[in-house]
Amino acid sequence: MYLLRLTSILGDDLVLVDPAQTERYCRDWMGEVMVECLAVLRPRTTEDVARSVRACRKLGLSIVPQGGNTGLVLGGLPDYPAGQVIFSLERLNRIRKIESADFSAIVEAGCILQTVKDAVAEKGLFFPLALGAQGSCQIGGNLSTNAGGLNVLRYGMMREQIFGLEVVLPDGQIWNGMSVLRKDNRGVDLKHFFIGAEGTLGIVTAAAIKLLPKSTKIATALIAVASLWDAVSIYGLCRSLCSDLMTAFEFMPRSALSLAKEAMPTLDSPLPANTRPMY
Secondary structure: OHHHHHHHHHOOOOEEOOHHHHHHHOEOOOOOOEOOOOEEEOOOOHHHHHHHHHHHHHHOOEEEEEOOOOOOOOOOOOOOHHHEEEEEOOOOOOEEEEEOOOOEEEEEOOOEHHHHHHHHHOOOEEOOOOOOOOOOOEHHHHHHOOOOOOOHHHHOOHHHHEEEEEEEOOOOOEEEEOOOOOOOOOOOOHHHHOOOOOOOOOEEEEEEEEOEEOOOOOOOOOOOOOOHHHHHHHHHHHHHHHHHHOOOOOOOOHHHHHHHHHHOOOOOOOOOOOOOOOO
16 A cells, blocks of 8 residues: 555656665665665655655655665664665765855765765865765765764864755755855754754755865875874874874774785785784
């Protein structure tokens, strides 16, 4: 009954019910967990999202928003298949606008992070969020999990990368908070209710993101240390000397290098043979 009513309200284009088509949405990133769902909804526009939310509310169905499904804690999978639909944002993938003069862009929630980074780079700009899944994770998921990534020391969490949001609320209304105004002191900043909320308070459909000039010089150093305290001391020294120019500082125990070598036997060690890093 639910499937017939969903399809009649939304149309075949937005609703997937065939298990052969829904399977990839019901499997975790590692391929170790497989669940079921009532249907997969794949809206193309913000208005489609609003219609779909209203339809699910009318039918008493729960919604599980899903971006790139790159998380490792099963947050994008249903836990009550009989009454839940997966809401895939993958077709909301337009880059609506890139404003070079204003260092901002409007992107939809289903945009792949790497696609956004590449598009702004072509205009000499830079979006600083960077993480291992950037070739498959989506902007909406980055927002809903308040992603940090590799460059968080300099640029902050995803919360700091956003001017405004467009969100479909639980009743199907569309909240438009897409201002790119930097100096905005007008009361409560409502976008923060939705960043990091994992889709529980509304479905993010688009975002106004902050951009930066693309760096012309980048320097990277790999240093072997004898203890974790040495690493902490070096971090303090680099922070003092580089101020806010230090983008990332990562600690890798010897076990990480051993695992990399195990996975890729032809990989050369980045350190001299007589170097004995900690662990």
